[in-house]
Amino acid sequence: MRLALVQLNPTIGAFAANVDRALEALREARSQGAELALLSELAITGYPPLDLLERGRFVELAVESELRLVNELPDGMVTVFGNLTKRPAGSVGRPLYNSAVAARRGEVLLRVHKALLPVYDVFDEARYFEPGALEGPHTFEFGGHRIGLTVCEDLWNDKDFWADRLYTQDPAERLIDDGASLILNLSSSPWSRGKEVLRRRMFGHAATRHGVHLAFANQVGGNDGLVFDGRSAVFGRGGELRAEAPAWREHVEVVDIGNSARFEPAPAEEIQEIRSALVLGIRDYFAKCGIHRAIIALSGGIDSAVTAYLAVAALGSERVTGLALPSRYSSPGSVSDARALADNLGIVLHTIPIEGAFSALLDGLAGPFDGREPDVTEENIQSRIRGLLVMALANKNNALVITTGNKSEAAVGYCTLYGDTNGGLAPLADLYKHQVYALAHLANRETEVIPKSSISKPPSAELRPDQLDQDSLPPYDVLDEILRLLIERRATIPEIVAGSGATEAVVRDIVRKVHQNEFKRKQFATTLRVSEKAWVGRIYPLAHHFRE
Numbered sequence: 001m002r003l004a005l006v007q008l009n010p011t012i013g014a015f016a017a018n019v020d021r022a023l024e025a026l027r028e029a030r031s032q033g034a035e036l037a038l039l040s041e042l043a044i045t046g047y048p049p050l051d052l053l054e055r056g057r058f059v060e061l062a063v064e065s066e067l068r069l070v071n072e073l074p075d076g077m078v079t080v081f082g083n084l085t086k087r088p089a090g091s092v093g094r095p096l097y098n099s100a101v102a103a104r105r106g107e108v109l110l111r112v113h114k115a116l117l118p119v120y121d122v123f124d125e126a127r128y129f130e131p132g133a134l135e136g137p138h139t140f141e142f143g144g145h146r147i148g149l150t151v152c153e154d155l156w157n158d159k160d161f162w163a164d165r166l167y168t169q170d171p172a173e174r175l176i177d178d179g180a181s182l183i184l185n186l187s188s189s190p191w192s193r194g195k196e197v198l199r200r201r202m203f204g205h206a207a208t209r210h211g212v213h214l215a216f217a218n219q220v221g222g223n224d225g226l227v228f229d230g231r232s233a234v235f236g237r238g239g240e241l242r243a244e245a246p247a248w249r250e251h252v253e254v255v256d257i258g259n260s261a262r263f264e265p266a267p268a269e270e271i272q273e274i275r276s277a278l279v280l281g282i283r284d285y286f287a288k289c290g291i292h293r294a295i296i297a298l299s300g301g302i303d304s305a306v307t308a309y310l311a312v313a314a315l316g317s318e319r320v321t322g323l324a325l326p327s328r329y330s331s332p333g334s335v336s337d338a339r340a341l342a343d344n345l346g347i348v349l350h351t352i353p354i355e356g357a358f359s360a361l362l363d364g365l366a367g368p369f370d371g372r373e374p375d376v377t378e379e380n381i382q383s384r385i386r387g388l389l390v391m392a393l394a395n396k397n398n399a400l401v402i403t404t405g406n407k408s409e410a411a412v413g414y415c416t417l418y419g420d421t422n423g424g425l426a427p428l429a430d431l432y433k434h435q436v437y438a439l440a441h442l443a444n445r446e447t448e449v450i451p452k453s454s455i456s457k458p459p460s461a462e463l464r465p466d467q468l469d470q471d472s473l474p475p476y477d478v479l480d481e482i483l484r485l486l487i488e489r490r491a492t493i494p495e496i497v498a499g500s501g502a503t504e505a506v507v508r509d510i511v512r513k514v515h516q517n518e519f520k521r522k523q524f525a526t527t528l529r530v531s532e533k534a535w536v537g538r539i540y541p542l543a544h545h546f547r548e
Helices: 015-031 050-054 056-071 171-177 195-210 270-289 302-315 332-345 355-364 376-396 407-412 433-443 452-456 476-488 493-500 504-516
Strands: 002-007 036-038 078-086 096-104 107-113 139-142 145-151 182-187 213-218 220-223 226-229 233-235 241-244 251-256 294-297 320-324 348-351
Touching: 002 015, 002 213, 002 233, 015 036, 015 056, 015 251, 036 213, 050 056, 056 078, 056 096, 078 107, 078 182, 096 145, 107 139, 107 145, 145 171, 171 195, 182 195, 195 213, 195 233, 220 270, 226 270, 241 251, 270 302, 270 433, 294 302, 294 376, 302 320, 302 332, 302 433, 302 452, 320 332, 320 376, 332 348, 332 452, 355 376, 407 433, 407 476, 407 504, 433 452, 433 476, 476 493, 476 504, 493 504
Parallel strands: 002 036, 036 078, 145 182, 182 213, 294 320, 320 348
Antiparallel strands: 002 251, 078 096, 096 107, 139 145, 213 233, 220 226, 233 241
């Protein structure tokens, strides 16, 4: 039997466009001889629709769009796709199900509701959906196979794979009890570092354990802070990878289930994967929000340089504008590095010195500040002047400001609200400083894009004379490991001390800074998630007295 993995990039709520694209891809699959086609989770609505699911008209359009899709499916092919289903009138529970629908033209063959609803990290599906019951039909006969349907998380609870399980039930076991020989999984599985390797291992294990063919179709593209890599795949009964769709783009992959050939995926370099995720995330955020231009403040430093490099890769140089905003503390090299970067990227650069505005504000505050020594207040004024100017340029040009801060700085509060945090998208906010440097070296592999001096100079906010980040922070390689252990590994202070090599005093100071600056991160621009624990999936109270 020939199976098509239909890997698409839907836009949330773009019902007509999503159905149009699905039908176009399904016709392509049918022209390649596909007899069965598999689409992703909530392919009609786009994932995740969040509180749009509470809008009655949104639900109605999803139901109407499903009817249109079923009635226009290509003849001679069964299609399995994801959509919501309204809970039957008079029943108890949340109003919707997250469903897999198997249909041929004009006829729904089977509807299976997602049983395991994730409510961790970036997921909150139990807020909207009622879990599907494990009783009732979950399989259908087609092409000499008994085919079982699962939706994403339903295959993420194998007792032999996970040391700690979140759910007591395993829907895959029910499918095997029903005689399934082919399991289909509709996924909207967002990417983070190493996720592609984990999925291959997990699905391969499931296929081996149950002795079945297994196929999953994953969404691709960016939706707000989540980025989906695709990599839809088919696994043989022995767990071997038989086929895998390309990452980071739409694709129709037609596979003969009976073909025993193995597929060897090309090794994925982590920093290249991060670049691909961020470029796609930026591109789709602009496209799906209808934004055409980007404004980036260029300081001559590493963060703004890498941000501009990614933006140009995503949008093209003609859609990106740089803004240099030197102050009395800016080194000549900062201005020349910003100019060199703009020339290398082919973007327009405007230079607006902030000395006049800064002096005027200091004069205006001379009375209230009389007798007080300059401190972080004056530093923040400079940052907020810059924030005002980049927002003004964005407003005048109907553009979006891309903010340039990284995860290391955000974690410890080395950023200014309404200043360098201004913007609508934060591509680097889930990258530690050492990863930003790695992206810069990647950018320069073939030719110098980011000026070498931007990479080699010691990091500085340049808001006071001779200021360096490491005046008040440990070296970034040490800081990044402390933060990784704290944020992503949830390690204790003794564990962080042992793992980072830092003293207990330094670790406690960093942990204090992280907790103290939660209020800033609550106000951040949309962050593109690439780690196991990004700000977008981390929920801490602002007011608390917990200390470690």
